[in-house]
Structure formats: C-alpha cells, structure tokens
Amino acid sequence: MALFSKKYKFYKQLDYMDCGPTCLRMIAAYYGEEYSLDYLRANSYITKNGVSLLGLSEAAEKIGFKTLSAKLTYEQLTQQIPLPCVLHWNQEHYVVLYGVEKKNLFRPVERLVIADPGHNLVRVERDVFEKCWVSSADKKGIALLIEPTPEFYRMGEEAPTVKSGFGFLVGYLRPYKRYFVQLILGMLLASLISMCFPFLTQSLVDFGVSRKNMNFIYLILLSQLLLFLGGIAVDLIRNWILLHISTRISISIISNFLIKLMKLPINFFESKNVGDITQRINDHKRIESFLTGSTLSTLFSIINLFVFSFVLSIYNTKLLVVFALGSALSIFWISIFLKRRKNIDYNRFQRARENQNSLFEIITGMQEIKLYNSQKARRWEWERIQAKLFKVNIKSLALEQYQGIGASFFTQLKNIVISYLAAKLVIEQQITLGVMLSISYIVGQMNSPLDQIILFIKNVQDAKISLDRLNEIHSKPEEETSEDLIGYNENKWPREPENSSDALYLSHELFTKSIRRNTGDGITISNLSFRYGSPKSPLVLKNISMHIPKGKVTAIVGASGSGKTTLLKLLLKFYPPAEGQILVDEVNLQDISAQLWRNNVGTVMQDGFVFSDSIARNIAVDGERINEERLYEAVRIANMHEFIAKLPLGFTTRIGNSGSGLSGGQKQRLFIARAVYKDAKYLFFDEATSALDANNEKVIMENLNQFYKGRTVVVIAHRLSTVKNADQIIVMKDGEIVEEGHHSELTKSRGYYFELVKNQLELGAA
Secondary structure (H helix, E strand, O other): OOOOOOOOOOOOOOOOOOHHHHHHHHHHHHOOOOOOHHHHHHHOOOEOOEOOHHHHHHHHHHOOEEEEEEEEOHHHHHHHOOOOEEEEEOOOEEEEEEEEEOOEOOEOOOEEEEEOOOOOEEEEEHHHHHHHHOOOOOOOEEEEEEEEOHHHHHHHOOOOOOOOHHHHHHHHHHHHHHHHHHHHHHHHHHHHHHHHHHHHHHHHHHHHHOOOOHHHHHHHHHHHHHHHHHHHHHHHHHHHHHHHHHHHHHHHHHHHHHHHHHHOOHHHHHOOOHHHHHHHHHHHHHHHHHHHHHHHHHHHHHHHHHHHHHHHHHHOHHHHHHHHHHHHHHHHHHHHHHHHHHHHHHHHHHHHHHHHHHHHHHHHOHHHHHHOOOHHHHHHHHHHHHHHHHHHHHHHHHHHHHHHHHHHHHHHHHHHHHHHHHHHHHHOOOOOHHHHHHHHHHHHHHHHHHHHHHHHHHHHHHHHHHHHHHHHHHOOOOOOOHHHHOOOOHHHOOOOOOOHHHHHHHHHHHHHHHHHHOOOOOEEEEEEEEOOOOOOOOOOEEEEEEEEOOOOEEEEEEOOOOOHHHHHHHHOOOOOOOEEEEEEOOEEHHHOOHHHHHOOEEEEOOOOOOOOEEHHHHHOOOOOOOOHHHHHHHHHHOOOHHHHHOOOOHHHOEEOHHHOOOOHHHHHHHHHHHHHHHOOOEEEEEOOOOOOOHHHHHHHHHHHHHHOOOOEEEEEOOOHHHHOOOOEEEEEEOOEEEEEEOHHHHHHHOOHHHHHHHHHHHHHHO
C-alpha cells in the first residue's frame, strides 16, 4: 500500500499533550469512523502531564476497540502484531505505526510508516525507529495493540459529529457580507484593468510604433497612465476595506475567545499547559492573515489567472496549451519532493528538539554544571547535536535546490517555448509584433498566481489547525450557564418555584439571605468522596464528613498529599464531588452559582499569582475603584506598611513578571492583604503563612485573629503556631479524617496529630 494512500489517515494534534487522543482518532478513522478530538480527550482523562497508556486504553475500549498493552521486540512488532497500533515514542510521546516497508531491489533499507501527530505522516528507517521506540535496557518498546470489534462499528453510528473549523469561522464573516461583495467587485475591476494592458501594448506597437503615429502613442501612454492610477485607487479602497474587516474580525475572535476562556471551569486550565492556551491566542493572528491576506490575494490571483488565460486563448489557443503543460510539469516536479521534504523535516524536528532541550538544560542547570565542573561535557554534547543538525540541514538545502532548480527549469523552458512559438508566428505573419509583446506580458502575469496557489494550499492546512484549536475551546461546556446566574434580582423571586430555574433562584435567595443576616449553620460536608481523572483512579478524598461551624476558625492539618488542598478546591467549587454533598447554610453548594459563592469567599492559595500591576491593584484585583480605607486596613493586617513605604512609588509601584523581585514572604503577605481587602464572610487559607519569618507571622496572626471574628474561616497549615488557636482542628491522613478536636485534646490523646506536631512542641518547650 502506498505511503499516502487514503487508508493512512493523519490528524495533527492541537495541544502539546494531545498526542494520545489524536493517535486514537487516526486509528478510528483508519477503520472508517470519525470521532472528535474533544470526545476522545475527555474519555482518556487527559491532564496537564498528558494521558497515560491506561487512559488511552480505556478511551479506545469505550468506543468499541479491543486493546492490549505490550512490551515487544522490533521483530515481534513488525512480524506478529496487527497494525495499526499506538507506540510510546521517545519515552514522552505517542505515534501510530501504520505499516512496514520491507527491503527490496529498489529500497535498500527497511522503513516504517509512522503518523506522528506532532509533525506529519512519514517514513523512518529502522535505526531511527529503534532509537525513538526501543528502550536501551531490554531492547523492547511499549505498544498499545488496538483492534475493532462489532461494537466499534455500531457505536460509530452514534459518534459525536466532528465540527469543521471553517464552519466556526462563518459566524464571524457573516456580518461583513456586504464588504466582501465590495472586495470581490474591486478584484474583478482590478483584473479587468489588468486585462486592458496587453491590448494597449499591442496597439502601441502595431498602430503607434509601426505607423510612427506619435499622437496615437501619446493616447495609449495616457490611457495606460489613467488605468494605472485607476488600479492604484481600486487597491487603496480595497486595502482600506480589508483593514476594516480584518481589525473587526480579529478583535471579535480574540475577545470572544477570552470571554469563553474566563467562563471555563478551573479543571480545564489544570489539564492545559500555558503554551497550549497562548498558542490559541496567537492563532487568531494566523487566521486574520489567512482571511485578509492569503485568501483574498489568492482569490485575486485565481481571477487574474482565468482572465489572462482567456486573453491568451483569444490570441492563440496553442500557446495556452503549452503554458498549461509547462505549469503542470512544474507542479508535478514540486509535488515529487513534498514526500521527501516531510521525512527530512521530521528528522530536523527531532534534532531541533534535542538541541532545544540541551540548551535549556545548560541555561537552567548552570549552577550544577559549575559545581561539578561539567562545562566541557555539556558543550561537547551540544556540539554533537549540532553536527547531526548540520547533516539534516545539508540534506534539506540540497532538496530545496533540486526542487527549486527543477521548477525554475520547467518554468523557463515553458517561457522559452512560448517565446519561440510566438516569434515563429510573427515570422509567419500569423500574429503581429505587438501581439508577441502582449503574450510575453500575459505569460509573466500568469506565472505568479501559480506559485501563490501552491503556497495557499499550505496556508489552508495551517489555518484549519488554528481554527480547530479555537473551535475546540468554544465547544467546551462552561462552568455555569446563564440559568445558574439567576437569583440576583430580588423583585423576581416567586413564592413557590415553578421550574428548575426558579428552584435554583430559591437556593440563591436562601444563601444570600443567610450571608446578609449572618445566619445559618455554616458548612456541612456529608460522605464526600473525590478522585481526579478516570473513574478507575484511586480516591483522593474518601467518605469525608465534617462540620465547619459558622463564625469559627477550623484548621485542617495532615501530611503532604493527605487531600487537604483538594478538599479546599471542592469547597471553592473548582470540582464537583464524586459522591456526597457540601451544604452551605443548609443550601447545597452545587445549587449555588460559582460566581455568587466565590464573591463571598476570600482565599489564599499555595500557588497564588502576582499580576504585572501596581501594589494597590494587586491587592484590589476586582477592577473596581479602590476603597482606600479597606486597602490601608488590609495592608495593616498583612503587616505590609513598612515594606510598601520603602518602595519608590509606594502603592503605585508596579510589580512585573509575576512578582519577580518579591520574596516568598512578601508575596504571601500580598495574598493575605488581597483576601482581607475582599472583606468576605468566608475565608479559606491554604498554607498562607508558610514562607513568613517568625516575627512577621506573629504580628500577622495576631491581626488575623481579630479579623476572623464573625467570619467562617478554614485554615490549612503545617505550622503549630497557625493552627493551635483554632476552634476545632481536623486531622487528615490518606484522604480520610482520622482525628478532630481542640489542640489541647489532640495533644493529650497522643494520636496522629501529636505525631505531626511533636517536633514543634519540643522546639517550643526548649
């Protein structure tokens, strides 16, 4: 089977960690069924670190495949295993193995057909394949064997439809139909103006120069000048329309993207790398360029090609046939090298990745390199990579030269043959000298559109990938719908809920009343369980039941990995529980809008973020006018006044680059001030003072203890000084509550809590 047979499906991954689901999508398409990447991604339980082989296997079995993961030798893989299958590549990636091309008279080495979702469909030689797949320890590689069952074909009929990226774009283009009509009319007018030039050139030579008629020459030259100025005017108007459309579409795409992005649940961001999200923001530039530059210029080139082909056919049909044959040979020559270019580009991609990793390790690991005097070894390693990269670049350059020289040869040969035939026709008096010059002009105008069309095909593929990436975000379910936000207008509250929306409103009303009147019972957690990812993943929280009394301080302690932060994320409604429920003032948290709930919660997380803005705006992050009284009070409680007073511009001093230049303790004080400024009824602190020195912690804790009065507070901490004064302490171990009570009770019982804090108790006694 040929390498680029229709059987060999290829899709490019949209995100850095999408390789596994994309491989599964290719294999499903190979067997005749189309699945959306988003559907496969959801069922493989992808995270920020990618997808496991188990997750990939579960997703495959969910759509009707039979799977088996195995560790195989090269011979077992190529001789005994049904293909296609998924391979674990370079210990960090997934690819599809489609087939093996054995050695023969015309193929001196064995090659393997690989679909790498991060690059392309390529053929690799055995030595390159083994280096990327086989482990050096046991000479085996990991493969996921996949075969369809009858269930696969039955389920394929119910598969979620794959939305076209270009369909997503139509909605942005529709409001500008009138402008696009004007653009197309402008292109047609510009093409008609261009069409006049060959006839004017012919008339200039045949009727002006030949008959020595200067008045006619002046008339023709004036006509050319006027047409040229007319063409410039049309281009100016067209460019202004284009600028207007492109700016409006660009702003709409990126604005709607950011609106949608901010409505997505937090688990979306925890499954994406920052680069994946910023790539989507950069994609709108590519789409803008495609719409307003590449597409319209190619459309103009196609119109010109047809117009000048028509004019050339008027002069001589044989010359048009010669042009078409020469152009076909040139395009065929270029297409021959496209397959080889893919393979060379793949090798260059691999070497470039090694080069980037090597440089990154040198720069980030400079301290260790100097400590162990390994400068020379690291430099030699980088130079070896450069030598390999140089060899690949030489091959690429040679291929480009062959491709370019061949294409130029056929183009020039075509031009020479046309010139010869035109000259012969002049000598035979079948055409005039003016017609010959016009033909030369026409051929020159027809050569450029062909190059543009070839480039346009590649731009279409790139634009489709960008559109698919943006479309994937817009198809994601939002954290809460418009119905979830019902409940802010008290005048619309019905006495009895008539439907689900009214019931949701009633939940909001009960919650807001409890906040306003400071009534209610606090937070009650009943039989709460939770796991990340797959339903087969282990539980992180196991049957948690506890009560957080209103207006009191509850501390949660436990070793790292015991589930404390996960519990806090569920309290913040970042994730829904797998089992059980959370009641806030007797209202189910799932029935309260996330926006409404978080508006009443002040939070300090372990991984809080510092914005590139002033100190004041980093404390008052809601974007509204700053309340100076609350700002100064927040700064006092967080013990920041001396630190801010030393800054050159005080509160207006800008903090750049995610807070670089601030110590860990200064950042934590900033986060505490941010939570205090919010003046919320609920406070959740996760290791809020872990980076503070003893003096700062003492002052801040004294201030916070006063601020806590009348507020419901949950504190997660390891430090005894932070938790010992809490009204109750919850002790967690391996996702379960093992103890609860006051500090004095728990230390007297000498249980798990005592083991956690005994070193600090001894230190305090000393």
